[in-house]
Amino acid sequence: MSTNKYFLTDDQIMIQDMARQFADEVVAPTVTELDRAHAFPEDQIKQLGEMGFLGAEVPEEYGGAGMGCLCHILIMEQLARHSSSLASIIDAHSGLGTQPILKAGTEAQKQKYLVPAAQGKVLCSFALTEPQSGSDSGAIKTTAVLDGEEWVINGTKAFITNIGYSKTFVVAAKTDLEAKGSRGISCFIVEAGTPGFTIGKPEEKMSNHSSYSGELSFMDCRIPKENLLGELNRGFPLFMSCVDEGRLAISAVAIGMAQGVLERATRYAKQRVAFGHPICEYQGISFKLAEMASEIEANRMMLYHVCRMQEQGIPFAKEATMVKMLSSEMCVRVCDKGVQILGGYGLCEEYELERFYRDAKLLTIGEGTSEICRMVVSNHVLKEY
Ligand SMILES: Cc1cc2nc3c(=O)[nH]c(=O)nc-3n(C[C@H](O)[C@H](O)[C@H](O)COP(=O)(O)OP(=O)(O)OC[C@H]3O[C@@H](n4cnc5c(N)ncnc54)[C@H](O)[C@@H]3O)c2cc1C
Numbered sequence: 445m446s447t448n449k450y451f452l453t454d455d456q457i458m459i460q461d462m463a464r465q466f467a468d469e470v471v472a473p474t475v476t477e478l479d480r481a482h483a484f485p486e487d488q489i490k491q492l493g494e495m496g497f498l499g500a501e502v503p504e505e506y507g508g509a510g511m512g513c514l515c516h517i518l519i520m521e522q523l524a525r526h527s528s529s530l531a532s533i534i535d536a537h538s539g540l541g542t543q544p545i546l547k548a549g550t551e552a553q554k555q556k557y558l559v560p561a562a563q564g565k566v567l568c569s570f571a572l573t574e575p576q577s578g579s580d581s582g583a584i585k586t587t588a589v590l591d592g593e594e595w596v597i598n599g600t601k602a603f604i605t606n607i608g609y610s611k612t613f614v615v616a617a618k619t620d621l622e623a624k625g626s627r628g629i630s631c632f633i634v635e636a637g638t639p640g641f642t643i644g645k646p647e648e649k650m651s652n653h654s655s656y657s658g659e660l661s662f663m664d665c666r667i668p669k670e671n672l673l674g675e676l677n678r679g680f681p682l683f684m685s686c687v688d689e690g691r692l693a694i695s696a697v698a699i700g701m702a703q704g705v706l707e708r709a710t711r712y713a714k715q716r717v718a719f720g721h722p723i724c725e726y727q728g729i730s731f732k733l734a735e736m737a738s739e740i741e742a743n744r745m746m747l748y749h750v751c752r753m754q755e756q757g758i759p760f761a762k763e764a765t766m767v768k769m770l771s772s773e774m775c776v777r778v779c780d781k782g783v784q785i786l787g788g789y790g791l792c793e794e795y796e797l798e799r800f801y802r803d804a805k806l807l808t809i810g811e812g813t814s815e816i817c818r819m820v821v822s823n824h825v826l827k828e829y
Contacts, residue, residue, distance in 0.1 A: 450748055452518075459515045462495065463522035471526040475654075478529070479799055482646075482653045484609060485530050493564015498538055502546055506554050508562035513689070514751040517696040521744075524700025525707070528803035529654035531697045532810075536605035536655075537561070539693035540811075541568025543686040544614045544631055548674030557612050557633055569610040570690075571601040571660055572683055578603070579816045581616075582626025582680060586662065588617035594666040595632060597640075601660040607643050608656050611636045615660075620677050631679035633671045640665030651806035688761045690811045691768035692754065695747045698768075698775035698807045702740045705782035705800050709733065712786050712795070723785070732781045739778065743771040762824040769817035772807035779804040 452460065470488060478485055492498055500516040502508025509515075516538065524531040545558045545568075560566045577583040586599025597617055604613070613634045620628025634641055644659035674682050710733055713724035723729045746767050753760040779801040783790035790797045808814045 450745070452514075455511075456515055456518060459500075459511060460518040460522060463497070463519040464525075466492070466495070467522045467526050471523060471530060475527045475530075476793060476796060476799070478527075479653045480793065484656060485527070485533070485654055486609070488530060489533060489567070489609075490564070492534065496564075498534065498564035498567075499542070499562025500538065502538075502542060502558065502562035506546070506562055507559035513692065513754045514748060517692055517747060517751050520693050520696035521700035521703070524697040525704035527654070528697055528701055528800070528806070529652040531693075531700065532652050532655045532806075533567070533606060533609075535690060535693040535697065536570060537568050537610075539690040540570035540686055541606070541610070541612065541614055543689055544570070544673055544682050545633070547685065548631070548682050550670075552670070553633060553673065561612060566611040567606050567609045568612045568614065569604050569606045570683075570686065571604045571613050571615045573601060573603050575600055575602045575659075579813055581683070582629070584616055584618060584629065586615070586617040587621065588619050588630060588632060590619075590669065591666075593669045595669060595672065597632065597634070597662040597665040597667065599662050603647065603657045604660050605655060605657045607646060607658045607660070613641075613660065614673060615662075616679055616683055619679075623677065626680040628677050629679040629683075630676050631673040631682055632667060633673050634662075634665065634667055638665055638667060651803045685761075687811055688764045689754070691764040691817075692747065692751060694807055694811050695743070695750075695764075695767045695771040698771035698804070699740060699744050699747060701800055701804060701807075702736065702743075702771075702775045702778040705778050705797060706733065706736045706740060708795070708797060709736070709782040709785040712789075716787075729785055732785060736778045736781055739774045743767065743774050747771065762821060765812065765817045765820045768812060769814055769821065772804075773814060775804045775807055 496509035497519050499508030500511045500519055504510040520531050542561045545553055561568045572581050574584050588595045588597045615632045615634050616629055618628055619630040640663050642661045646656035646658045713729050714722055716723045750760050750763045750767050782797045783801050786795055786797055789795045
């Protein structure tokens with residue numbers, strides 16, 4: 445694949461090549477086995493940490509690689525060509541878990557929590573969703589009440605990614621119990637192992653078998669007063685600004701996965717013979733490949749453009765939501781076509797497309813469902829015109 449058409453810098457091309465090589469040589473050979481075993485790719489996460497890929501966007505003074513948004517997205521895209529689970533673990537850690545600390549942490553919080561996270565020594569999680577409130581994230585019920593020098597947290601979180609491996613959790617809790625809607629929510633840093641904080645078992649789910657998501661429960665969990673992250677009662681805007689960045693990462697996963705499907709389906713279509721010809725010679729197949737490639741390209745060009753907006757400080761929330769919505773739905777369509785091109789083998793584990801097909805569905809649900817993305821974009825449109 446030529447990279448020049450995307451106007452990448454030499455450094456960005458170098459990072460993309462490193463990520464591609466790692467994905468092809470380390471991730472690809474193990475991904476099916478890890479998925480079958482529902483096993484966490486612990487060694488790969490360790491290696492990615494050593495390569496600086498768990499803190500790609502974090503400035504060097506805080507242990508990161510200081511590479512910028514587009515580099516992070518290039519890494520995610522390459523990893524997702526083979527493993528959506530691996531890319532999602534990194535998104536939960538870098539895109540979501542460490543971002544609030546980077547954006548709002550005190551110097552002491554950054555030294556204690558951000559530096560080891562950016563160096564890949566510990567994993568982070570972002571805990572907003574609760575059993576009764578996902579899309580309606582302002583309706584959380586977890587509370588944090590100040591008692592002397594400690595906050596006391598009570599409540600339950602659901603679907604929190606990286607459980608079992610995360611050491612640092614950024615947790616949303618209601619601190620002004622009288623405030624309505626998304627007001628009166630604050631952000632806290634909670635360490636795994638804190639008394640009163642219990643980490644549940646991973647959900648048995650259709651997608652991303654090697655990435656663990658599940659419940660957290662807090663029962664009179666006491667954390668130091670200084671673990672409040674950012675301003676009191678201003679946690680919701682902080683979480684939402686991190687979700688904007690997370691949507692770019694989800695889009696990169698969608699585009700990377702779709703690219704992985706296109707590559708596999710094209711190789712198959714060239715060698716599979718039916719009625720005396722390779723099936724790629726039939727327009728019923730080659731037109732599918734053309735549609736897949738065109739949709740991937742359109743989404744990739746849009747994503748890289750939005751990343752450059754982010755890097756230049758241009759507001760990008762609307763565009764991040766647009767590209768997340770478009771690319772996640774594109775990925776589902778591409779996976780469907782890929783399975784169709786492989787016929788019966790598309791359903792077999794050995795050929796991998798069944799895994800892509802299962803994993804793709806998560807992309808239209810996490811970090812803003814397709815419906816919520818449409819609400820966000822339509823709110824912008826209705827204000828603009
Ligand atoms: C594998 C996985 C990992 C996750 N990781 C994390 C994590 O690390 N941290 C975290 O905080 N959360 C995480 N989540 C939670 C995720 O963000 C939520 O699942 C998502 O926001 C949707 O919430 P919900 O599942 O409660 O669905 P609901 O909000 O209950 O929605 C159900 C359906 O109703 C629709 N709907 C809701 N409101 C409206 C409306 N106003 N108009 C039209 N349709 C509407 C939705 O689009 C959806 O189709 C994860 C989820 C999954 C599945």
